[in-house]
Amino acid sequence: MKMLRVAFAIFTLLLISTPLIAGDKKDEGPQSSLAFVVLKDDNGKPVRNAAVVLHFVGKHAKQAKGGFELKTDPEGKTHFDGIPYGTLRVQVIAPGFQTFGNDYAINQAEQEITIRLKRPQGEYSIYEKHDGSTNSSGTAPPQDKPQ
Numbered sequence: 001m002k003m004l005r006v007a008f009a010i011f012t013l014l015l016i017s018t019p020l021i022a023g024d025k026k027d028e029g030p031q032s033s034l035a036f037v038v039l040k041d042d043n044g045k046p047v048r049n050a051a052v053v054l055h056f057v058g059k060h061a062k063q064a065k066g067g068f069e070l071k072t073d074p075e076g077k078t079h080f081d082g083i084p085y086g087t088l089r090v091q092v093i094a095p096g097f098q099t100f101g102n103d104y105a106i107n108q109a110e111q112e113i114t115i116r117l118k119r120p121q122g123e124y125s126i127y128e129k130h131d132g133s134t135n136s137s138g139t140a141p142p143q144d145k146p147q
Contacts, residue, residue, distance in 0.1 A: 029084060029085060030084070030085050030109070031081075031082050031083060031084050031085070032083045032084075032085060032106045032107075032108060032109055032110065032111055033079065033080075033081045033082075033083075033109065033110045033111075034079060034080050034081075034083050034088075034106070034110075034111050034112075034113065035077065035078075035079045035110075035111070035112040035113070036052050036070070036072070036077065036078050036079065036080075036090075036112075036113050036114075036115065037076055037077050037112065037113070037114045037115070038050045038052065038072050038076045038077075038078075038092055038094070038115050038117060039076055039114065039115070039116050039117070040097075040116070040117060041116040041117055041118045041119075042118075042119065044116075045076075046072070046074065046075050046076025046077070047072060047076050047094050047097065047117055048072055048073065048074045048075075048076060049071055049072060049094070050071070050072045050076070050092055050093065050094035050097075050117070051069055051070070051071060051092065051093045051094065052069070052070040052071070052072065052078055052090065052091075052092050052115075053067060053068070053069050053070075053090070053091040053092070053093065054067055054068045054069075054070070054080065054083070054088055054089070054090060055067040055088070055089040055091070056084075056086065056087075056088060056089075057086070057087035057088065057089050057103060061087075061103075063089055068080065083106055084106070085106050085107055086105075086106055087103055087104070087105060087106070088103070088104050088106050089101070089102075089103050089104075090102055090103075090104055090113065090115070092115050092117060094117055096119070096120075097117035097118065097119060097120070098117065098118045098119070098120055098121075100115055100117055102115075
């Protein structure tokens with residue numbers, strides 16, 4: 001008899017909680033399937049193992065917490081399904097390249113985003129002439145003073 005009461009209580013609890021759990025899901029609206037292609041800017045070759053970081057952007061261009069990180073395959077490609085329509089901030093990080101970042105409007109069922117990564121630019125030094133040379137002491141040459 002006691003076992004029957006416990007089973008009935010569990011059944012009742014499940015019966016009551018199931019609609020509550022199912023009603024918890026919100027209609028997320030339309031979603032997109034995104035494909036990313038990451039290429040080298042100078043020669044158009046794919047960048048393998050680049051980190052593609054996705055962040056959702058809310059009102060007032062404020063980045064939401066969390067996000068996703070994807071890695072590119074040997075052809076420089078990766079994809080993600082189920083991205084809700086709206087603004088998506090994409091950041092791409094790969095060794096030997098400048099970090100890339102841009103916001104994209106996600107408004108189609110399928111979208112492909114091609115990203116071209118640039119090599120780092122040279123550092124600017126006050127000890128170099130603008131033609132790239134330095135004087136023998138490694139310091140900038142003296143400036144002529146106007147008379």
